[in-house]
Amino acid sequence: MDRTVDTANLGAQAINLSPLHLFMHASIVVQLVILGLVFCSAFVWAVIIEKYMSVRRVNREADAFEERFWSGGSLDDIYEAEGAKPSNPMAAVFGAAMGEWRRSARINGADMSRGGVRERVDRAITITVTREMDRLGKRLIALATIGPVAPFIGLFGTVWGIMHAFGSIAAQHNTNLAVVAPGISEALFATAIGLLTAIPAYVAYNVTSGALDLFAERLSSFGIEFAAILSRQSEERS
Structure with missing residues (x-):
């Protein structure tokens, strides 16, 4: 009869090992x-x-x-339509380079070999690419921080929970599995949550960083090509 009661109690304990139950019965620190x-x-x-x-x-x-x-339209028309008030990073790179070239053209007659025009255009492209990538990379540092830190936060909750469980065991003077398991499970639940938080953050940071690096290379390549086009046009006009 006693064995039947113990089995029933263990079954009840197992049934109650749900995430909500573990959270509600954990210590305040673990919670x-x-x-x-x-x-x-x-x-x-x-x-x-x-x-x-x-x-x-x-x-x-x-x-x-x-x-x-690349459809062959006028650069001035494209600048007036999109470059003057860019709505995307690629248009912003184009607008920065074209705007610098037009300002220099009024002074140097569109000759990119005079007065450091090419250097100013290249600098405008570089600054714009950096600014746009900084804007796109916002909150990535948070992923880079949460990824490695979350498991340790969960581990802290686990250590604290185990200490709390051992204290309860000592107070009850009972090392039966039915007494030990709930407290240990509550503690390990914190580590599980930490890992479930860290793994997506770590993976997302690496994947997103790679995608943004590729896009930065795309912007830089476009800027180099466009600077070369402006250089050829200045040579044709001079």
Whole structure:
């Protein structure tokens, strides 16, 4: 009869080892750790979604702009339509270079070999690429921070929870598995949440950084090609 009761009690304990039950019965410190990790996890996924959509959008806009740019239209018309008030990074690079060239043309007659015009155009391109990539890379540092730190925060919650569980065991003078398991499970739950927070952050940081590096190379390559076009046009006019 006693064995039947013990088995039933163990079954009840196993049934109650759900995430909500573990959270509600954890110590206040472990609960705070779990809440912090859940908040970080929500933030990580918000950044992941935002960066995924941003990278897709800027690449799509760059494709459309390059199609219009290489269609053979007038550079002045493209500048007036998109370069003066750019709505995407590629147009911003074009607008910065074209704007610098036009300002220099009024002074040096569009000759890029005079007065350091080519250097100013190249500098305008470099500054614009850097500014646009900084804007696209916002909150990436948060992913880079949460990724390696979250497991240690979860581990802190686990250590604290195990200490709390051992204290309860000592107070009850009972080392039965039914007494030990809930407290240990509550503690290990914090580590699990930490890993579930860290892994997406770490993966997303590496994937997004790679995608942004490729886009930065795309902007730089376009800037170099456009500077060469401006140089040829200045030679034809001189």
